[in-house]
């Protein structure tokens with residue numbers, strides 16, 4: 001295991017297209033970093049540059065402070081697992097996983113004990129004599145994972161390794177990969193377009209958009225304090241609700257108008273309040289996480305901090321109820337489709353709220369959902385940056 005430093009890593013393809021633009025990230029030894037972003041944002045390009053399968057236009061990749069520029073992929077002491085991995089079809093599970101140790105001429109006893117440790121973690125102990133063709137997709141992926149990690153490389157690179165698996169298996173494999181990675185302490189860069197995977201697996205999450213790093217931080221940081229509208233919308237499920245509001249600041253009173261409703265913001269933290277006062281009489285983008293809206297029956301918060309709307313649709317998930325809820329708002333307060341592309345999300349002010357499973361809110365009913373003002377997010381409509 002080793003530290004990894006990406007320094008202004010840039011890739012401009014011959015077509016002139018910049019797939020990765022000056023990416024700088026440092027991983028501590030043993031860290032699990034997830035690089036996440038929509039398809040085409042440059043994730044695989046970044047990984048291929050680290051692996052040496054692609055040469056950067058500028059910038060550097062340092063493994064344990066040693067520059068990897070000019071070092072061929074096989075000499076970089078990194079392992080890589082892709083979505084489409086290949087196992088040796090003629091070898092058994094045991095032999096497949098053992099193979100990297102054989103290449104390194106590790107003694108037989110040691111090889112056997114290492115394979116045992118890995119297969120136990122991956123729950124493959126009963127499959128050791130099978131050939132890959134006799135395994136399920138998930139089992140094959142586990143073997144590939146075991147083979148990549150058993151040789152304990154300085155760095156492990158994974159490019160959407162779970163994309164081919166069904167949903168249930170993906171959830172299980174997420175946990176297995178993390179357990180294995182912790183056991184070996186391998187520094188890892190894991191690429192995915194799936195924000196849930198990023199949030200559940202990463203020590204830190206780096207959000208990429210069009211080759212540009214948007215934000216890097218712990219899952220709690222990128223979820224709790226997204227730096228811009230892109231991160232706000234990309235991280236979290238269901239996505240953050242984004243609506244326009246306008247700020248009213250008079251004497252000591254700070255409030256937010258959402259359509260015809262007014263939310264009292266006097267309990268806002270002093271720092272947030274001060275930043276928001278600069279937007280007096282101006283429009284801001286207000287972000288509301290679905291889980292921060294509560295049915296008042298199940299909330300300790302004072303009513304008064306509530307948002308009134310009509311339940312258009314009620315979806316019961318068992319663990320919670322998802323309400324599609326239209327705010328009683330002027331059109332002027334709603335997001336209009338002629339606004340900048342980034343915030344033109346809805347025609348009417350429809351909001352998603354995830355409330356207590358015992359909520360009795362019915363479709364077509366007018367309800368007041370409680371909200372804690374400090375959990376609202378505010379963004380500048382022009383710069384799209386968080387107001388902080």
Ligand SMILES: Nc1ncnc2c1ncn2[C@@H]1O[C@H](COP(=O)(O)OP(=O)(O)O)[C@@H](O)[C@H]1O
Pocket residue numbers: 013014015017018019037038039040041042043044045046
């Ligand atoms: N060899 C290439 N030449 C030109 N453009 C490329 C090349 N490889 C990838 N790209 C482009 O770079 C962008 C990023 O690709 P990629 O890193 O594969 O994205 P991701 O893995 O995030 O889906 C895409 O728009 C892709 O079309």
Ligand SMILES: [Mg+2]
Pocket residue numbers: 043044045159
């Ligand atoms: Mg990719």
